[in-house]
Amino acid sequence: MERQDLVKISDFLWEIPKAGKMRVPARIYATENMLADILRDNAAEQASNVAWLPGIVNYSFAMPDIHWGYGFPIGGVAAFDVEDGIVSPGGVGYDINCGVRLLRTDLQREDLEPKLHQVVDALFHNIPSGVGSKGQLKLKPAEEKRVLQLGARWAVSNGYGSEADLDKIEENGTMPGADPETISDHALERGRAQLGTLGSGNHFVEIGSVQEVYDEKIAEALGLHKNQITIIVHTGSRGFGHQVCEDSIKVMLKAADKYGIELPDRQLCCAPVKSPEGERYLAAMACAVNFAFCNRQMITHWAREAFEKALHASPTAINMKVVYEVAHNIAKMETHEIDGQKRQLCVHRKGATRAFGPHNPFIPEDYREIGQPVLIPGDMGRYSFVLVGTDQAMGETFGSTCHGAGRVMSRHQAVRVAKGRSIERELADNGIYLRASSRATVVEEMPEAYKDVSQVVEAVAGAGISKKVVKLKPMGVIKG
Amino acid sequence: MFCIICPTCSAASTVHHLVEAQGDDLEQLLVNWLSELNFIFQTEPFLLAEVVSIQLDGLTIRAEIAGESRALREHEIGTEIKAVTYHKIHVSQKAADWEAQVIFDI
Numbered sequence: 007m008e009r010q011d012l013v014k015i016s017d018f019l020w021e022i023p024k025a026g027k028m029r030v031p032a033r034i035y036a037t038e039n040m041l042a043d044i045l046r047d048n049a050a051e052q053a054s055n056v057a058w059l060p061g062i063v064n065y066s067f068a069m070p071d072i073h074w075g076y077g078f079p080i081g082g083v084a085a086f087d088v089e090d091g092i093v094s095p096g097g098v099g100y101d102i103n104c105g106v107r108l109l110r111t112d113l114q115r116e117d118l119e120p121k122l123h124q125v126v127d128a129l130f131h132n133i134p135s136g137v138g139s140k141g142q143l144k145l146k147p148a149e150e151k152r153v154l155q156l157g158a159r160w161a162v163s164n165g166y167g168s169e170a171d172l173d174k175i176e177e178n179g180t181m182p183g184a185d186p187e188t189i190s191d192h193a194l195e196r197g198r199a200q201l202g203t204l205g206s207g208n209h210f211v212e213i214g215s216v217q218e219v220y221d222e223k224i225a226e227a228l229g230l231h232k233n234q235i236t237i238i239v240h241t242g243s244r245g246f247g248h249q250v251c252e253d254s255i256k257v258m259l260k261a262a263d264k265y266g267i268e269l270p271d272r273q274l275c276c277a278p279v280k281s282p283e284g285e286r287y288l289a290a291m292a293c294a295v296n297f298a299f300c301n302r303q304m305i306t307h308w309a310r311e312a313f314e315k316a317l318h319a320s321p322t323a324i325n326m327k328v329v330y331e332v333a334h335n336i337a338k339m340e341t342h343e344i345d346g347q348k349r350q351l352c353v354h355r356k357g358a359t360r361a362f363g364p365h366n367p368f369i370p371e372d373y374r375e376i377g378q379p380v381l382i383p384g385d386m387g388r389y390s391f392v393l394v395g396t397d398q399a400m401g402e403t404f405g406s407t408c409h410g411a412g413r414v415m416s417r418h419q420a421v422r423v424a425k426g427r428s429i430e431r432e433l434a435d436n437g438i439y440l441r442a443s444s445r446a447t448v449v450e451e452m453p454e455a456y457k458d459v460s461q462v463v464e465a466v467a468g469a470g471i472s473k474k475v476v477k478l479k480p481m482g483v484i485k486g
Numbered sequence: 487m488f489c490i491i492c493p494t495c496s497a498a499s500t501v502h503h504l505v506e507a508q509g510d511d512l513e514q515l516l517v518n519w520l521s522e523l524n525f526i527f528q529t530e531p532f533l534l535a536e537v538v539s540i541q542l543d544g545l546t547i548r549a550e551i552a553g554e555s556r557a558l559r560e561h562e563i564g565t566e567i568k569a570v571t572y573h574k575i576h577v578s579q580k581a582a583d584w585e586a587q588v589i590f591d592i
Contacts, residue, residue, distance in 0.1 A: 076571050076572075076573055076591065100568050100569045100591055101568065137491075137565065137566040138527075138528075138531045138566075192525055195529050196525070196528055196529060199528070199529055205566075206565070206566050207565070207566065207568075207592070245528050248568050248569050249525070251569065252521055252569055252570075255572075256514075256518075259510075259514070260510075272572050273571065273572050273573060417565070417592065444565075446565055447565070450565070
């Protein structure tokens with residue numbers, strides 16, 4: 007696909023017109039200078055491929071952080087009518103409910119700076135991370151099934167955090183419809199081994215501070231102010247989710263044939279939402295969603311412990327509270343207004359975040375006036391952002407927006423570029439203390455390997471589908 | 487695949503596993519076979535030293551593999567395989583040999 011194949015709708019929105027077997031056009035949110043990268047890695051073509059799928063509504067969307075994925079692009083949003091549309095594991099991703107939690111504290115930057123190393127070291131020791139890391143729990147199968155049904159609520163019931171945390175999580179930390187009987191023994195085994203672990207790759211826990219406030223009133227409503235210490239937790243459903251996706255793809259490959267669904271790419275395999283295969287996938291996906299909610303709740307508890315221990319401070323003094331938690335690899339059943347009519351849709355967000363606008367009943371009561379918080383992590387060297395959803399997002403993108411920066415270098419490229427350099431020292435020179443389980447991860451995750459997330463944020467803000475609230479600057483990071 | 491997981495590996499053949507995988511076509515078979523090996527790595531964990539024996543019977547693989555268990559601390563782990571994908575997958579037989587291309591999500 008070339009630049010001339012795109013039709014400019016606005017400075018922030020481009021369309022790939024309906025052609026061939028596309029049922030709807032594709033629409034890409036991006037600024038003009040982002041298009042070259044987007045077109046180079048074939049992500050735009052993947053967005054057009056998604057438009058082939060039955061029951062797709064309005065457009066196959068791509069957010070400004072779009073990049074190439076398996077079948078569906080990462081940074082894609084596609085909604086399908088529940089009556090005649092499909093559900094596809096590729097539209098959710100292997101890491102089901104990979105997501106981000108933001109915590110705020112009563113600490114200021116200057117409170118933490120003298121003790122930063124101790125706190126980061128405490129986090130690193132308290133939170134299992136890295137390839138092959140095992141969780142500390144020894145869950146019996148019956149208890150694991152309760153985790154899959156209850157999600158973050160299971161964690162709270164078992165002493166990890168408090169009830170108040172649940173209000174500020176998408177789905178309140180428990181996705182309904184989870185059926186552990188749809189889960190394979192392989193997935194259960196991987197889940198038992200890995201519940202309560204951070205993982206590796208681009209997953210992290212990051213201590214930062216509020217560097218800039220763009221909207222004072224909204225920031226105040228979120229409990230955020232300049233120089234305040236914040237914590238970001240980025241992880242997902244670990245090997246459990248990967249296995250659920252793998253198991254589901256096997257089923258969906260057969261299902262696509264069975265239901266006569268023509269696919270431009272095998273990895274778009276799918277089944278009708280209202281088919282046994284579709285319903286089974288959604289029930290299994292919900293288990294993985296809950297696994298990840300539980301995982302992030304447990305990690306939050308350990309983060310609180312680490313801070314209390316390293317700072318010799320009480321929980322009240324630190325006052326680490328959940329601002330919000332979002333999922334960015336998920337399929338949700340949502341009601342949206344399409345051409346004046348309310349329709350039930352299966353909204354797939356893969357590397358995209360829900361961004362509901364003000365007054366939506368599905369966001370916490372505390373935030374109804376301002377809109378749903380959206381958490382956009384950047385790379386470990388630069389910054390992350392907090393946004394809120396808007397009415398325009400509701401009207402245009404099924405209440406969806408971007409999720410992060412997206413890679414600009416392959417892992418091999420990063421290894422080549424980093425030769426002879428100490429990424430930890432470079433970060434330390436910028437005031438960032440990093441602890442990582444693996445040298446390989448540090449190199450592969452170097453800041454330059456990622457796009458500048460501020461460009462992505464400017465594009466969604468410019469398009470009106472999200473509103474900037476604060477910028478966060480990293481101070482300490484733990485990685486697997 | 488295990489060279490991605492552990493690039494400098496020299497695992498010993500102390501633990502043996504019998505592994506079986508099936509598929510509806512050769513590509514599915516390859517994905518399912520590699521996924522099964524990844525599952526064993528993820529859950530034990532297990533690093534492969536050698537494939538002791540392997541049989542292809544129609545669209546079923548039966549193999550005996552050997553390696554080390556619970557040895558991650560002694561070996562430098564490269565990166566985790568999230569999944570074996572179907573992207574640009576290709577399997578073909580050339581005389582007595584097999585040639586395959588597969589892309590891993592890492």
